[in-house]
Amino acid sequence: MVRVNRRFYSDPFFDKTHIKDEGDERLFRLKTVVDSGSEDLSKMNFDVSDEQKLVLDEVDRACRELRPLEDQAYLAGKFNDHLVPIFKKAQLLGLPISRRYGEGQGADILTYALALERIGREGTGVRTFLSGHVSLGQLTVQKWGNEDQKQRYLPQATRGEKIMCFGLTEPTAGSDPTSLRTSFEDKGTHYLLNGSKAWISNGSISDTSVIFAYPKGKHDGMCAFIVEKAFEGYSSQQQKHKLGMPTSDTGSIFLDNCRVPKENLLGPLGKGLGVAYSGLMSGRLSVAAGCLGVIDDCITEAVNYSKQRVQHGKPIGKHQLVQRHIGIMSTNLEAAKNLVYKAALLKQHSDEEPENKELREHADITIAQAKYFASNASFDAADRTVQIFGSSGYSFETRAPRHLVDTRVCRIYEGTDEIMVQKIAVNRLGQDFEAYR
Numbered sequence: 001m002v003r004v005n006r007r008f009y010s011d012p013f014f015d016k017t018h019i020k021d022e023g024d025e026r027l028f029r030l031k032t033v034v035d036s037g038s039e040d041l042s043k044m045n046f047d048v049s050d051e052q053k054l055v056l057d058e059v060d061r062a063c064r065e066l067r068p069l070e071d072q073a074y075l076a077g078k079f080n081d082h083l084v085p086i087f088k089k090a091q092l093l094g095l096p097i098s099r100r101y102g103e104g105q106g107a108d109i110l111t112y113a114l115a116l117e118r119i120g121r122e123g124t125g126v127r128t129f130l131s132g133h134v135s136l137g138q139l140t141v142q143k144w145g146n147e148d149q150k151q152r153y154l155p156q157a158t159r160g161e162k163i164m165c166f167g168l169t170e171p172t173a174g175s176d177p178t179s180l181r182t183s184f185e186d187k188g189t190h191y192l193l194n195g196s197k198a199w200i201s202n203g204s205i206s207d208t209s210v211i212f213a214y215p216k217g218k219h220d221g222m223c224a225f226i227v228e229k230a231f232e233g234y235s236s237q238q239q240k241h242k243l244g245m246p247t248s249d250t251g252s253i254f255l256d257n258c259r260v261p262k263e264n265l266l267g268p269l270g271k272g273l274g275v276a277y278s279g280l281m282s283g284r285l286s287v288a289a290g291c292l293g294v295i296d297d298c299i300t301e302a303v304n305y306s307k308q309r310v311q312h313g314k315p316i317g318k319h320q321l322v323q324r325h326i327g328i329m330s331t332n333l334e335a336a337k338n339l340v341y342k343a344a345l346l347k348q349h350s351d352e353e354p355e356n357k358e359l360r361e362h363a364d365i366t367i368a369q370a371k372y373f374a375s376n377a378s379f380d381a382a383d384r385t386v387q388i389f390g391s392s393g394y395s396f397e398t399r400a401p402r403h404l405v406d407t408r409v410c411r412i413y414e415g416t417d418e419i420m421v422q423k424i425a426v427n428r429l430g431q432d433f434e435a436y437r
């Protein structure tokens with residue numbers, strides 16, 4: 001279990017233990033244990049439980065198996081075909097999904113975040129696959145889908161038989177999803193979707209997409225749909241020539257009179273924007289968690305190299321300016337961990353109390369802070385590690401430059417730095433100060 005010191009988390013949400021046993025199928029239930037007797041901040045810790053350790057050991061095993069294969073795929077600049085089989089074997093393709101659905105493992109959000117942290121060490125591309133498939137795809141269907149939709153789409157996704165993605169962004173709609181142009185028409189027995197999506201993680205390899213569209217000719221009442229690759233009028237294309245993440249699929253999706261059955265409307269009619277925002281909360285948290293792994297891997301690389309590379313008669317790790325890089329990375333990692341774990345706990349509590357608007361907003365802002373801080377800290381760590389490696393850090397045969405180009409996207413997707421910072425600021429200033437609508 002994760003122990004959270006009451007004094008550290010002085011906000012009211014941590015003053016109660018959210019230990020609920022609804023008798024459901026979840027394997028791991030979050031247990032926030034309040035160390036009520038202690039005033040001592042040094043006692044605050046995030047120890048993992050035995051159950052979490054079992055999961056993390058399996059994640060670690062899978063990551064070790066994946067690494068040499070990911071190295072090859074990275075240098076070859078192609079999607080790593082071993083990723084899905086290895087993650088399937090480790091039962092990671094539906095880790096936070098209910099055990100009712102295929103190989104869902106019912107892990108709580110913090111356990112899932114810890115797994116993504118470990119996976120992030122293998123690269124942002126690897127973690128991005130899971131963000132698209134699980135955090136944005138499956139978790140959105142699990143939260144908003146009816147039982148029929150969950151039964152139809154989640155088991156195949158958790159088993160890795162079908163890959164999922166989340167299609168919100170369009171060529172002309174990024175930070176402002178309300179400007180999207182994809183439209184739908186109600187044709188009685190089915191919906192007809194027209195438009196295109198751009199920059200979608202897993203976009204060209206996914207079988208099932210969560211797609212957002214407005215009613216034709218309108219700019220309110222956005223809806224979400226579950227769209228299959230097999231539906232008439234659906235096509236996709238891989239995005240090439242990216243800055244980084246060569247092993248991650250990014251694609252465009254084209255909907256040309258795409259026929260979507262009525263029963264594939266996801267969530268209430270006209271409430272698609274809420275579906276999108278809730279998906280983004282999960283997605284942002286997954287980005288933040290993965291960035292912890294990137295920083296961790298950078299520190300490992302930097303420390304090892306600093307001990308072995310000798311210049312001016314001593315290991316470069318004995319030069320104080322090199323130590324400065326490691327000290328800063330290490331401090332940022334600890335700060336980022338505290339934010340990400342807190343965000344994960346708040347998200348878990350918020351999911352358990354969906355009617356609690358205040359709790360949801362608190363989770364939303366903390367996730368934005370975690371995503372903003374961790375993605376900048378991971379980019380900074382990759383940059384510092386490249387610097388420590390000198391010219392060796394300029395070769396993709398070492399890990400740091402891969403992290404540098406790969407983690408850069410974390411400051412862009414799922415909400416840019418600018419959007420995150422404005423969101424956080426408005427939370428302090430008040431809604432009257434909202435910079436945009």
Ligand SMILES: Cc1cc2nc3c(=O)[nH]c(=O)nc-3n(C[C@H](O)[C@H](O)[C@H](O)COP(=O)(O)OP(=O)(O)OC[C@H]3O[C@@H](n4cnc5c(N)ncnc54)[C@H](O)[C@@H]3O)c2cc1C
Pocket residue numbers: 132136165166167168169173174175176198199200201202250409412413414415416417418419422435436
């Ligand atoms: C590799 C990759 C994978 C992705 N995966 C997905 C995915 O799976 N699903 C999906 O739907 N999308 C995905 N995206 C898209 C991503 O979420 C968007 O690119 C992102 O939201 C930014 O939108 P944009 O690129 O259109 O930039 P724009 O919105 O055009 O922004 C351009 C610049 O203007 C700034 N800006 C915009 N509005 C404001 C404002 N109001 N105030 C201040 N500054 C502002 C931005 O911060 C940015 O710096 C992915 C993108 C990439 C690169």
